[in-house]
Amino acid sequence: MSYFEAAYFAAWLILFLYVFYIERKLAVLGRDLNHLKEVVKREKS
Amino acid sequence: MKDRVTRRLLGMASFIGIFISLYTVFRAPLDKNLGIVQKIFYIHFPVAIVPYFAFFVVFVCSILYLKTRDRKWDKIAYASAEIGLVIDTALLVTGTIFNKPTWGVWWVWEPRITTSLIMWLLYAGYLMLHFSVGDIERRPRLTAVFGIVAFISVPISFMSIRWWRTAHPLIFTPAKIALGEALDMQMWIPTLIFLASMTLFYVYLLGQRVNMINLQEEIQDLKDEIGG
Amino acid sequence: MSYLRHIMALVQKDIIAELRTKEMLNSMLIFALLTMVMFNFAFGSSSAMKAVSSGLLWIAFLFASLLGLNRIFVHEKDENCLDGLMLCPIDRSAIYFSKAISSFIFLSLVEIIALPIFTIFFIQESFLSHLWLLIIILVLSNIGLSVVGTLLSAISINTKARDLMLPILFLPVIVPILVAAVKSTELVLSVSSIDTQQFWIDITVWLRTLAIYDIIFALVGFLTFEYVIEE
Numbered sequence: 001m002s003y004f005e006a007a008y009f010a011a012w013l014i015l016f017l018y019v020f021y022i023e024r025k026l027a028v029l030g031r032d033l034n035h036l037k038e039v040v041k042r043e044k045s
Numbered sequence: 046m047k048d049r050v051t052r053r054l055l056g057m058a059s060f061i062g063i064f065i066s067l068y069t070v071f072r073a074p075l076d077k078n079l080g081i082v083q084k085i086f087y088i089h090f091p092v093a094i095v096p097y098f099a100f101f102v103v104f105v106c107s108i109l110y111l112k113t114r115d116r117k118w119d120k121i122a123y124a125s126a127e128i129g130l131v132i133d134t135a136l137l138v139t140g141t142i143f144n145k146p147t148w149g150v151w152w153v154w155e156p157r158i159t160t161s162l163i164m165w166l167l168y169a170g171y172l173m174l175h176f177s178v179g180d181i182e183r184r185p186r187l188t189a190v191f192g193i194v195a196f197i198s199v200p201i202s203f204m205s206i207r208w209w210r211t212a213h214p215l216i217f218t219p220a221k222i223a224l225g226e227a228l229d230m231q232m233w234i235p236t237l238i239f240l241a242s243m244t245l246f247y248v249y250l251l252g253q254r255v256n257m258i259n260l261q262e263e264i265q266d267l268k269d270e271i272g273g
Numbered sequence: 274m275s276y277l278r279h280i281m282a283l284v285q286k287d288i289i290a291e292l293r294t295k296e297m298l299n300s301m302l303i304f305a306l307l308t309m310v311m312f313n314f315a316f317g318s319s320s321a322m323k324a325v326s327s328g329l330l331w332i333a334f335l336f337a338s339l340l341g342l343n344r345i346f347v348h349e350k351d352e353n354c355l356d357g358l359m360l361c362p363i364d365r366s367a368i369y370f371s372k373a374i375s376s377f378i379f380l381s382l383v384e385i386i387a388l389p390i391f392t393i394f395f396i397q398e399s400f401l402s403h404l405w406l407l408i409i410i411l412v413l414s415n416i417g418l419s420v421v422g423t424l425l426s427a428i429s430i431n432t433k434a435r436d437l438m439l440p441i442l443f444l445p446v447i448v449p450i451l452v453a454a455v456k457s458t459e460l461v462l463s464v465s466s467i468d469t470q471q472f473w474i475d476i477t478v479w480l481r482t483l484a485i486y487d488i489i490f491a492l493v494g495f496l497t498f499e500y501v502i503e504e
Contacts, residue, residue, distance in 0.1 A: 007085040007142040008067075011092060011135040015246075018131045022253050029260040036267040043271065111500050166445045173441055177432035187428050190497045194424065194446060197489065201449065 062242025099129030107192035283371030
């Protein structure tokens, strides 16, 4: 791997790992939220 | 709902922007002296500028939080600090890889690199402070004050190559730009496009990160409701 | 005028409290001396020591100041004195300046004792003719360390990690002080180049850096301290 390739690879690896972390976490949180909303609805009825 | 669509569009736009930037980097002419290694510059430059901007956002939002006491500013400040830290990491990595072929060593204790590293450490401290204050009432105030203090590193880092003679090249000065000596015309195109798409990428990340904090708080509220 | 009187009363309180226990002063002083001794073992030969002596001096002072700064709000917090202080009809920034002044005094006292010992240990050459310059450097750096340290100490006392947090926040912020203090001390200690034209140009640059830094952070502390301690 040349220095040029290494630099681009490393920078994008860091940034995409971060994007992956955010998107993954958002998906999990969205699911949790919907689940919780259903629980709340069930408890109220 | 509308927010969500905006965020998705921003995400797509920044990814398309990045692909266009990579294409223009690929098409840009080779440097006379450095050859292909010079192309690291196109990614090194935007990942250097965007953290400055991100930390400036932290600074402004910290002041706004202390003035208005609106939690919104605290969320934006935290999100911006985290994203700035991630991009700053990319800066230090690309900088280190850039050093080896151009200067012959991986690391030099030279003002620009050193101040960038200190900036990284300061905002790592900012995140640690955020996690270390358990009391949610107190946390925004304390992190806001530190967000203001930590900003001192940004102008120092930015001015470091202007104040001291260093090995780090100073490309963008008003005089050089006016004379057309800063960059070759064909090198300006990928530089500016990359900077624009990286900024877009930052805005997209900021939206997502703030959204994440909001979701977490909403879940916590619901949990409290069920528990209580 | 009453603002100044408030500050002085609070400083007096801190000094009396410290003189009763002396725990902060003693531990800072012993710690500074210990650091010097440790350096001696870590770096060995005296020729190498001479080249880095001004760095050693400042690292020793820096860690001693860290030790003291960690303590300045501990008593207030643990005994709930801070609540009492905040109930006083005085400006919140008066509390800040009083704490900064007392930590400045403690740090200076430690340095007054530690500096001659350091000179005997590592320098052994007279720089007495330029002692006044060294005193200016010490005063300016101490002001910087105290104004930054007091603000960050008030922040870190509120965290779960407490005294673990202060070094992480404090050390990167005071890097400019460390650089300016080490460089200017180096100039004063290097007898060969002293009094040349270049010497005066260089030393003015570093002293000005220290002064600007002090003013910026005194202002930041003055403006933001009330947000840190409010409940």
